[in-house]
Amino acid sequence: MLDGRGRPSLHWALLYSDSVLPETSSIRSLFIAGPAGRLEALLNAGSPSATHAAVVCHPHPLYGGTLHNKVVFHAMKALNSFGFPVLRFNFRGTGLSEGEHANGIGEVEDVRAALDWLEHEFTLPVIFAGFSFGAAVGLRAAYSYSNDRVHALIALGLPAVPIEGRVYDFEFLRACTKPKLFVSGSRDQFGPAGKLEALVNTFADPKKLVRIEAGDHFFAGRLKEMRIAIEDWVRETVPAATTRD
Numbered sequence: 001m002l003d004g005r006g007r008p009s010l011h012w013a014l015l016y017s018d019s020v021l022p023e024t025s026s027i028r029s030l031f032i033a034g035p036a037g038r039l040e041a042l043l044n045a046g047s048p049s050a051t052h053a054a055v056v057c058h059p060h061p062l063y064g065g066t067l068h069n070k071v072v073f074h075a076m077k078a079l080n081s082f083g084f085p086v087l088r089f090n091f092r093g094t095g096l097s098e099g100e101h102a103n104g105i106g107e108v109e110d111v112r113a114a115l116d117w118l119e120h121e122f123t124l125p126v127i128f129a130g131f132s133f134g135a136a137v138g139l140r141a142a143y144s145y146s147n148d149r150v151h152a153l154i155a156l157g158l159p160a161v162p163i164e165g166r167v168y169d170f171e172f173l174r175a176c177t178k179p180k181l182f183v184s185g186s187r188d189q190f191g192p193a194g195k196l197e198a199l200v201n202t203f204a205d206p207k208k209l210v211r212i213e214a215g216d217h218f219f220a221g222r223l224k225e226m227r228i229a230i231e232d233w234v235r236e237t238v239p240a241a242t243t244r245d
Contacts, residue, residue, distance in 0.1 A: 032089065032117045035109040037098025040090045042067060044076055046122075047083030051240055052151060053118045054079040054086045054127040057111060057134030059157075061094040061101055071131045071156055074223045078230040079129065081243045085122060089114050091134075104137045104166070111141035119149060127238070129154035129230075132190070132217070136168040143176045152179040152237055154230060157188060157217050160196040173203040180207040181233045183226055185215025208233060 059065035092099030130138035215222035
């Protein structure tokens with residue numbers, strides 16, 4: 001829904017704006033070099049014996065999505081619980097990140113910049129995670145990396161139907177053999193019953209779809225269940241992954 005100037009209306013502009021304040025311990029604020037300028041980022045520190053690193057991508061920036069989004073935060077906490085260093089960043093034109101929104105095309109390159117930074121910083125295989133728009137554009141970047149560079153993919157609230165005229169193409173996942181987890185609420189308006197299942201069924205194995213009972217697109221009131229779904233899958237999928245006390 002757009003206003004008279006072609007911008008998202010107030011209702012949609014606040015769609016993803018529910019956020020949490022940044023933590024103050026074991027977290028590093030930084031900028032990484034992106035193709036359209038510097039990208040604002042936060043890195044939650046991992047264990048010295050970490051087996052993987054991770055990145056989590058935020059939902060649509062024109063509708064309030066930032067690295068502080070609650071779903072992104074809880075996904076980070078799930079991955080960080082295994083001792084993985086976890087990077088969150090703001091897409092171009094969001095927060096303090098330079099550049100302008102690029103309709104999901106340039107943002108794919110932002111994700112590649114984040115993946116490359118993680119690889120250079122830690123020399124560990126990466127687990128990719130993204131929420132909604134962040135999942136849609138991030139999967140397109142992450143799937144093309146070799147398995148020893150990007151080991152596994154997590155998509156939260158994957159859009160299975162057009163949203164305000166935006167149609168996402170996931171045909172590339174039909175040949176992607178990385179382990180894949182899809183987590184959506186049973187009442188997700190952008191991943192309706194039957195539609196999301198049919199879409200995921202076209203993707204290559206290995207894959208798993210988890211529906212969070214009574215959850216909507218934002219996992220309102222169901223963030224704990226979403227986090228548990230991620231943690232359970234990581235234990236099943238990632239060798240030697242154990243949560244920290």
